[in-house]
Amino acid sequence: MSTPLLITGLYLNPAGRDVQLSHGEFFVIENLASAWTSLAGWSVRDAAGTRIALPTTVSLPPRGRARVYTGRFGASAGDITLMRRRPFLNNKGETLELLDIGGTVRQRFTYP
Numbered sequence: 184m185s186t187p188l189l190i191t192g193l194y195l196n197p198a199g200r201d202v203q204l205s206h207g208e209f210f211v212i213e214n215l216a217s218a219w220t221s222l223a224g225w226s227v228r229d230a231a232g233t234r235i236a237l238p239t240t241v242s243l244p245p246r247g248r249a250r251v252y253t254g255r256f257g258a259s260a261g262d263i264t265l266m267r268r269r270p271f272l273n274n275k276g277e278t279l280e281l282l283d284i285g286g287t288v289r290q291r292f293t294y295p
């Protein structure tokens with residue numbers, strides 16, 4: 184299925200706390216479209232079934248990408264933070280689903 188947004192990377196287990204400032208776990212999301220794409224209404228779901236909404240106020244530029252940090256602390260400019268206090272990406276491996284506004288699974292990304 185064609186999708187404007189795609190998960191292209193998972194960084195599951197950084198050294199230290201997984202929700203620490205600027206060095207925590209994250210996934211990478213890319214906008215494949217030639218227009219800006221809003222993340223509003225999109226969500227991700229991990230293998231344990233935890234579903235997390237992406238920020239409603241963020242759009243990615245054409246062909247743009249961003250790191251989506253689990254943590255609640257600030258990251259570098261252009262990165263996204265989910266503001267969660269606890270990590271959710273399984274350190275031993277993870278399958279992350281990307282769901283669109285209608286709740287349809289558009290992608291399953293497994294690492295490793």
Ligand SMILES: [Ca+2]
Binds near residue numbers: 271272274
């Ligand atoms: Ca983790």
